Amino acid sequence: MTGHFRMSQDPDLLSPDHQGMDMPDTMIARTATAASAGFGAKPTLRVGLVAYNWEADTSLALWNLVTYARRTPAIADRVTFIEHCAATPKSLMDEEAQLFFLLKWQETHNFDVVGFSCYIWNIKFVLRAAKAIKELWPQTVVIFGGQQIRGSYVPFVFDRERCADICVCNEAEVTFRDLLNSFLDGSPKLSTVGGIAYMAPDGNTDDFLIFDGSGRVPAGTAYHETAEAALIEDINDIPSPYLGGIELPHGGAFLYEASRGCPYRCSFCIWGESKGVREYEMERVEAELHNILSHHPSHIMFCDGTFNMRKERAARILEILVEHLRDGRVQPFSLLLELKLEIIDDNLARVMDELVRLNPLVTFEFGLQSASQEAAKLMRRPFTEDRFRRAWNRLSDKLKSSAIIDCIYGLPGDGIPQFMQTVDFCYSLSPHRIQAFRLSILPGSEFERQAQEHEIRYMREPNHMVYETKWLNLDQMAWVETFGFAVADLYHFHGTTIKCLLAMKDQLGVDGFSDLIRRFVDWAGRDRILGSIYAGNRPEGRWRAIDLSKPFEQFIQTRLLPDAGITDPSLRDRLHDLFRYEVTMGRVAVGGLAETPLPALSAGGGAGELAIRVELMHSRFDIPGFIMGAHGRGDIDIMDMDETDSYVAFTQKAGHQGVLVPISYRISGRMAGLIEAARRDTAAGAGLAPVLSKLVKIGIVAEATGS
Structure with a gap:
């Protein structure tokens, strides 16, 4: 590849004070095209790949890129890959810590290329991180890929953000391999690599601009997209990262896909935009899940567009999890699956029910989105209330209590009355949770193409939420x-x-x-x-x-x-105590519990010092009995709550990424007194010794975190 410097700025991209001016000397030293920076003839490459996932601290996307690229001998011999996978920062403090970690990571490894896996939930932080890398190491080539890098957002990245040198659009395995080959040997030529976008010098689309951190674009450089990439016909050609391709972490959080794509083409979604549905061979799926489970995961999230598209296959996959839980090969772990409710049959429902019984940390998520016919038609997602309700009633009460129903507000076709209708329909089903999301216009989605038709006004920057539609001002x-x-x-x-x-x-x-x-x-x-x-x-x-x-x-x-x-004061008192119970459950879930050390007791076997981790509540009403009696019922009479003294102990189990699962137990007044005494006087903890094993089992007594 050949290229050249550009000394002057593009007048259209400069403020009036700078139009027509040459770049200062400092800028000349920094700005380059790929050819002038030596890309296209690299003997070796150091490639850093970064993924921030919402639900996992590992990245299937990056692993697939690496294992597929290494099939090419030149890449296997001459490219060093180092991945950094972490949960998306959830606070400003986390973000600052992660940013400095990432910059130190780049400084330590001196990568030639840094690639980011971009999604709607991480793109704002990714942009910040990419700009910081460009400001400190301007000649590092930054590549963006992932589901966020689609549609109108791709030119937006170059026009507004100017920190990614190449964007990979759509499925990336073939494109990424071809890019690396182009960097190493100049073949294939950049312009023939499918599915990429970049800024190219005039008359030379085989070269690309490397942004220098200033945000400036040299004159004579224009945005360029190549033809669509060819997708992998048989995704089994991707070597399995779970079967020796990657060293798996023990106790890690894993993303997993048994298939790619979706048979449906909902207007708000992009899952159905790819090449139909392609499945991994069942033999491979079984082997991969066996290996993942042998590493005792803390969390697994299935990423399939429609996991239960083929019911028998879905049931067999869940049976693998059931078998490992049933015989104790793996302990309960956080598990999330998204399914289409209407196509669950009796056999799949039976397996799901056993899975929930063995693993209370399972969550099944069902997308309703809207119960209105106009919205259903416009989003190309047919809905029949009776069919949805019949499918729901096929589930056991235990299964329903682990299910989330999702709905979206701001959909074309829905105003306020229609969304309230959807909420009431969700409530009538009594799921574990109801989730409500504002519509986002995802890049590359049908609604993005129909924005003008439906008078949709939305954020062009992530998270692309809708401001107005024809139905909502x-x-x-x-x-x-x-x-x-x-x-x-x-x-x-x-x-x-x-x-x-x-x-x-x-x-x-x-x-x-x-x-x-x-x-x-x-x-x-x-x-x-x-x-x-x-x-x-x-x-x-x-x-x-x-x-x-x-x-x-x-x-x-x-x-x-x-x-x-x-x-009626009796009714008000019952409502007040019930509310107090629910508030405590919520506080335990969100804030956790303080602990009181119990040095008088030994954990045994050198496990460390024990501590009480519990919150107590006393009520003159039998709240636990009332809640148990109300389980699975619709409207319930508050006056059915018996006026009987009750003591409740609140504790929790730690789930994935610090999410705490609150649990409550009815305990005796004597036990409540012992716990309170042990809190006031650590020596009194000896009084708990006769029931210590039970208290440890249910989590009221646990190993002290400071030990």
Whole structure:
């Protein structure tokens, strides 16, 4: 490849004060095309690959790139790959720490190329990291790939961000291999590498601009895209990273795909934009899962577009997990699967039910999105309420209690009444959680192409959320977003209280779930509700981004009940204690528990010092019995709560990435007294010795974290 410097700036890309001026000497020393920097004739390459995934600290995408590229002898012999995989920073402090780690990583390894796997949830941090690398090491070639790098966002990266030298669009294994070959030997020529975009000098699309960190683009350089990349016909040609291609971490969090693509083409999604559905051979899937499970994962997330597209195959894959859990080869681990509810048959439902019974950390996620016919038609996702409900009723109560139903507000075809209708339909099914998301216009999606037709106005920068549509103006979108936050938080953390209130709906003058939440939102106001958003996007923020417990109880006690003329102190006391129970469960889930060391007790076997890790609650009502009796039911009568003393111990189990799973137990008054005594006087912990093994098993007593 050949190339050249450009001494002058592009007038269209400069401020008026700088148009027509030559670059200063410092810029001349930094700015280069690939050819002038020596790319295209590199004897060896050092390549750093970076992935920040929401749910995992490993990256299947990067592993696939590396194992596929190493099939080429020249790459295997002359390219050194080092990957850095981590969870996406969830707070400003985490972001700062991760940025400096990444810069030190680059300084230590002096990579020629740094590639980032880009998604909607990590792109803002990736942009910051890429710009920092460019400012410190301007001749390092930065490559972007991943699902975010599609559609209109690709030219946006070059026009606005100017920190990626090459963008890889769509599936990347073949493209990345060809790029490395081009860097090493100049063959294939850059212009013939499919599925990439870059800034090319005029008349030479086989060269590309290496951005220098200044954000300037030399004159005579233009944006260029190559033809679409050829996709891999048989994805089994990708050597398995799980079967010797990569050293797997013990106790790691894994992303896994048994198939690639999706048979559906929902307008808001990009899964169906690729070459149909391609499956890995079942023999390979079984071997890979056996090896992953032998490394005792903390978390597995299946990334298949529609995991249960083929029901028998899906059942067999889950059977592998069941077999390992059943015979104790692996302990329960966090597991997330997204399935299409309507195509679950009895056999698959049976396997799913056993999986949940053996592993309480399993979550099944079902996408409803909208229950309105107009929205369903426009997003090309047919919906029939009866069919969805029949499929839901095929699931056991245990399975339903591990299920999430997703819905989207801001969809074309949906205004406020339609979204409230969707929420009420979700509520009628009594899932474990209801999640509500504002529509994002993903790059490369059908809705991106239809934005003008549906009068969609949205953020051009990530996370591409919708501001307005033909069905919702700006004020309505602001209201429905507040409503959606309240639906998700209150349903999950105060579901039993809500069931009690809706049993009194005629007395309260409330039409149903969505009407109750609407009244609360109108009473509290947007600023008060969204003002409770937690600082920092912690992992548990997926299901508690806000904390509405205090304002919701105030609404009930000072507005809802008084307006209905309800003054019965016994009813109010029951509601208050039930609310206190739910608040404690939420606090344990989000904030964890303090611990009190018990030096008088030994963990045995040199395991270390023990500590009490529990929060106690005393009520004159039998709250545990009431909640157990209400499980799986719809509206429940708060006056069914017996007036009987109860003691509740709250503890938790640690899930993936620090997400805490709250657990409560009914305990005796004597046991509560022993625990309180041990907290006041560590020597009193000896009184717990007769039941120590049981307390350790249920998590009330655990190894001290400081030991």
